[in-house]
Amino acid sequence: MTDITANVVVSNPRPIFTESRSFKAVANGKIYIGQIDTDPVNPANQIPVYIENEDGSHVQIAQPLIINAAGKIVYNGQLVKIVTVQGHSMAIYDSYGSQVDYIANVLKYDPDQYSIEADKKFKYSVKLSDYLTLQDAASAAVDGLLIDV
The missing domain is CATH 2.170.14.10 (Phage P22 tailspike-like, N-terminal domain)
Structure with missing residues (x-):
């Protein structure tokens, strides 16, 4: 079986603008x-x-x-x-x-911006797969450590 890197989320590329209280479309808005x-x-x-x-x-x-x-x-x-x-x-x-x-x-609401902010704030990263448990990875954490799942 071929390794697959699934990194594109299937979502609606055309958002629906709705009323926040009723979730009805903002028709003719x-x-x-x-x-x-x-x-x-x-x-x-x-x-x-x-x-x-x-x-x-x-x-x-x-x-x-x-x-x-x-x-x-x-x-x-x-x-x-x-x-x-x-x-x-x-x-x-x-x-x-x-x-x-x-x-x-x-x-501020764009998911792509979160990775940019994370790169600014985190100095080190480890792969979770390098540890037996999440607790082991967390125990190895130091200030500014990002755990890559």
């Missing part, structure tokens, strides 16, 4: 993207957002981004993948113009 820790509704704080096409090319589009009845971002009625080139804040509004959510820095 709007999303604004801006500089970190700013109000992205203010045009002076907004950053460029792009549609990423299937061929990898990018097309800049205007804000706000539109949420369809299913809670997904659309452009001219088509589902799209939206990207930026930097960390950003995000404000989500419902169809009545009421703010549903505000995220000051979306990178």
